[in-house]
Amino acid sequence: MPKRDPQLAFHGGFWQVQRNLLAEAPRKAWLAFALTWLLLFVLIGCSMVAVDLQRQKQHFERVSYYMTRGLESRLKSCELVLYGFEDLINTDPDIHESELRHYAQMAARRYGFIYTLGFQQRIEHYRRAEFEHQQRLVFGPDFAIRDYRHGAGPAWRKASGWRVAPRRESYIPLIMTEPPLGQAARPAMGLDLMADSVVGPTVERALRSAEIEVTPMLRLGPSQSAIAYIHALYSPSPPSSSPIMRPEESIGIITLLVHTDSLINLRDEQQELLDVTLSRQEGAASQYDSAVFRSQAKEAATRLDRLLPVLEHREQVSTPYFPYELKVSMQLRLRMIPGISLLLAALAAALPGYLVLLIVAIRHHARKDREYADDSLYRTREHASVTLQAISDAVITIDNQRMVQYLNPAALRHLDTTEKYAIGRPLTEVFKLRYEFARRAVADPFMACLDTQQMRELEENSYLLRPNGEKLLIEGVVSPLFDRAGGLIGAVVTFRDTAPLRRRMLEALENSETRLKQHEYELARVTRITSMGEMASGIAHEINQPLSAIMSYCQASLSLLEEDEPDLALIVQAIQSAVNQADRAGKIVRRLREFVSKKSRQHTPVDVNHAINNVLTLADYDLRQAGITVDYHPGNRLPLVYADTIQLEQVVLNLVRNALDAMQGQAQPGCLFVETSYSAKRVCIKVGDNGPGISEDKIDSVFAPFFSTKSTGMGLGLTICQTIIESFGGQISAHNRTTGGAEFTVELPPLDSSTVPYTDTRA
């Protein structure tokens, strides 16, 4: 059984309801909250990561784009510098070397990625000696056109890495590097570029193509690399269209050495994350490392990061002479989400979670409500059903058309029918209601109830005619039945067989009458006992007579016997008379014994008003028969008296009977006055009438034994009354009322005064 109404959870204000719901939320509601929160938190976290990855991607694309554009722009600058230098030489073939050097210094200062710029003449073999001689004036006596033996180890500065160039048709020795390479690069001066295994092929191509050519990567040191732009100058200019002829026409080459690091110009944060490679396009033949620049991300990727894709950007540098491709790649990384963002995500996830919690809690309560309602309904039904089955009253339910819908077992019993037969039939077929002694037309109570929608009682003289013709006196009501909306849906007829009730009432009446008779009998018996003493003298007189007669007869018989010839017949007659007188005396004694054979009585505390009520009830019938009204004034809060109830009642009854006798046969309507009171420490009972009263000369004689003015009166009643009252310690007196009629007053001591308990022990 539910302990309390679950609807209580929805009582109170907005916050109170929430508090109630939370306080009684089931575990699964909290679980739903936790799961929803976790799911949303993870989702929000994932979306934050996704946004961050997207941002990384956009950043990468932007960086890659600008890196390529920057590279192209710098290559363009190299080209411009180169052409400017060429123009300078072509415009004035006799230009002084210092001017070229000045130009080169300006260009290097302007563009940080330019390492050196210079013009290297082509020397025909027949001019070698002269050339070397001239250059020794600049570079010292060791100067010669030389070759560098690549692959001979780090012998850049050692003489063993070098050898004097053998005789060739022409040479392009390195003599001009502006800004100067410094002492460290001094040994490289005089290197025949055309014969160099690294630079030579590019020089060769440049001489033939008359275009700018770019060398493979040149290692300048352990961490420095460079590429060189080579561009040939010719005389005449422009050279012949045949590439084979062009080397012969060349006067030298412009060499522009560029730092690849500066060319790419990676910023610190880019170096942290990006892998950048600048390498020759596939297919571009070279026996050297195809990459001219390579930079690897300094920040190592975690294992988790490696699960994410690697972003890659490849772009061909759009300069025709620069057959390189820039490849930029970046590993997407899981970056820490800031604490404040996580906190906001947790809060954002908590709100829908809380809503889910409330929804689950509300659903839980709704289900509990339903269960509670079902349970209440079930219990109500069960109560109703058990009650209807158990009660002795008959119950019938009918619909609006007065068709029987339900009958309880008592109804089936009274109607002597079965459920199968009765249900669905018109009520009048099953319930044959008739009226005893019906003089006026009686309205059908079922119709009346349905019409007026009011409760109707069955008429008092209603009876049910059972199928076997038996009449069953019934009483009952017809009550309208409403649905939830207040619409009439039928009526309920309840009735009961009144026969058992009447029988019980009759029994009760009989019992009460029996008790009344018993009471009267008791009173009469007590009257006899009480009058015994008063009658003693009369009885003695009665017995004395036969004894005197016996004595006389016996003496006469003795006298006759003493005669000589006794008259036997006379003697027999005398003795017979004596026997008769003895028999009479015996009868008198026997009667006396019978008279007093009952038990003695005990005095008890008695409520005077109660005793008078008993007497008036006893005399009620006679009073009403005589048409006498009773004017009774019971006193309030009377003390109890110590007496024998029956004897006291007998006294009052005797006074009432005398009053009744006195009022008999008079013209005016009789009235009996009874009054109880308490004054002067006496409980007082007054019994009066409006009869003729007692003549003044006889008023003192009424208590004398055998005083009676009635033809059939014994004259013992008042004598007995006086004896009884005096035995209670009280007194009785008689006088006439001023308004006419006699009045007897009984005065008794109250219980609390010193009354000696008295036991009537007379036998």
Ligand code: ADP
């Ligand atoms: P009984 O009733 O047999 O006459 P009671 O001792 O009861 O004997 O009464 C004695 C007499 O007192 C009556 O006969 C009657 O004359 C007189 N008496 C008693 N009560 C009344 C009364 N209420 N009115 C007039 N006389 C009465």
